[in-house]
Amino acid sequence: MKAKVYVTLKKGVLDPQGKAVMGALQSMDFSEVNDVRIGKFMELEINASSKEAEEARIKEMCEKLLANTVIENYRIEIE
Amino acid sequence: MKAKVYVTLKKGVLDPQGKAVMGALQSMDFSEVNDVRIGKFMELEINASSKEAEEARIKEMCEKLLANTVIENYRIEIE
Numbered sequence: 577m578k579a580k581v582y583v584t585l586k587k588g589v590l591d592p593q594g595k596a597v598m599g600a601l602q603s604m605d606f607s608e609v610n611d612v613r614i615g616k617f618m619e620l621e622i623n624a625s626s627k628e629a630e631e632a633r634i635k636e637m638c639e640k641l642l643a644n645t646v647i648e649n650y651r652i653e654i655e
Numbered sequence: 656m657k658a659k660v661y662v663t664l665k666k667g668v669l670d671p672q673g674k675a676v677m678g679a680l681q682s683m684d685f686s687e688v689n690d691v692r693i694g695k696f697m698e699l700e701i702n703a704s705s706k707e708a709e710e711a712r713i714k715e716m717c718e719k720l721l722a723n724t725v726i727e728n729y730r731i732e733i734e
Contacts, residue, residue, distance in 0.1 A: 582696055590667035597697070597721070604714055611700035617661055618676070637685055642676070 578623050579634055580653040583643045584615035618642060627654050656703050658713055662722045663694035665725060689707040706733050 585591050591613050600610040620637075624630035634652050643650040664670050677691040677707050691734040698717075703709035714730050 584696065584698070589677070594713055601716060606712065606717060608702040608712065609699060609716075610702060611698075613698045615696040617663065617694040617696040618673075619663070619687060619690075619692045619694070623687040623689065633685065633687065637680060637688075638684060641679055643672075 577622050577627070577630050578620060578655040579620045579630060581618040581620065581634065581638060581642060582615060582651045582654070583611060583618070583638075583648050584650075586647055586649055589647045591633055612615070615648075656700060656701050656706070656709050657734045658709060659734070660697040660699065660701045660713065660717060660721055661694060661732075662697070662717075662727050663729075664692060665726055665728055668726045694727075703729045709733055 594612040594614045597614065598609055601609045601612070603635070612631070620634065622630055624633065631652060631654055634654075638650045639645060673691040675703045676693065677685055677688055680688045680691070699713065701712070703712065710731060710733055713733075717729045718724060718729070
């Protein structure tokens, strides 16, 4: 089974990478850009018996490794 | 307007970051994981008059800066 995990910085957490990309875009004449925030996007391929079991396991992976839950949110999408 | 951009490695391109995460997951007893591929996820906030205009501009940004089109694909979602 395939699953997608989106990890984004929580609101209020400074995003220097996003700020750098925004600065670069603005200096390239994309002055209409007001804000850029950058996160991670992971595609996992997993052996699982059911969608529910898979989602529970991926949640565990996110809590333990894939996301830093102090500063990041995550969202799981099962296909 | 808000837009989301997903940048992923093309098929066949080696993903050492994904391989490292997969190794870490497997050593943490998530042995059901067969593959991990990691991409980027960007949220842009843009001043644009129309959805079409916005999409065209973001496409330009992707081609010029946000994605390396030699090894990466990108997908744009306008909200």
